[in-house]
């Protein structure tokens with residue numbers, strides 16, 4: 002296996018910014034309208050999971066069956082609320098260290114991609130003022146298969162013109178780490194909600210990382 006690392010691929014929600022609280026607020030509003038509630042712990046299971054699959058899980062938790070037409074309507078309603086909640090996102094909503102780490106990555110001549118399950122990912126990175134720091138952007142429109150399917154990361158690698166084993170994926174969700182492993186990529190688990198041993202390496206955030214620390218640590222595991 003060629004050990005050379007050529008690209009870093011970043012998940013959005015939980016790695017670059019914290020949109021999970023807005024997803025939770027909007028899904029919870031929908032659940033409450035349907036007459037049930039769900040906890041923040043249950044919400045953890047929705048991280049990295051597509052909108053349609055998130056809805057399926059939530060309806061299951063509420064013990065509710067609805068028609069396919071109603072599923073489309075409910076998902077659309079949730080998304081309208083979510084869009085309202087995120088409309089005022091600014092660069093101040095970047096997670097600690099995210100901007101500096103992206104800059105350091107580019108200075109180190111490592112290519113960058115966004116690999117998000119969210120169909121709203123591109124407007125969000127624009128509001129955050131970091132779109133120009135990604136060479137390639139793959140969102141939930143380009144990659145409709147939900148993590149842990151590796152599609153989103155494999156597309157990122159293909160567009161960056163690098164091999165999967167030359168990529169490091171930064172992810173905050175179990176589904177996302179699994180997707181990266183399914184793509185045969187190196188993994189860095191981000192955030193305190195994720196068990197420390199699921200990725201090749203773990204950090205609370207991007208804040209105290211440097212590209213060279215990441216490369217040294219992930220290669221120890223290959």
Ligand code: B16
Nearest residue numbers: 013014048049050052117118119120
């Ligand atoms: P949307 P990520 C994911 O983003 C979220 O973690 C997940 O909770 C959400 O359901 C999914 O995007 C789809 O989002 O409804 O905006 O298309 O972590 O892959 O960046």
Ligand code: MG
Nearest residue numbers: 012014015173
């Ligand atoms: Mg995420």
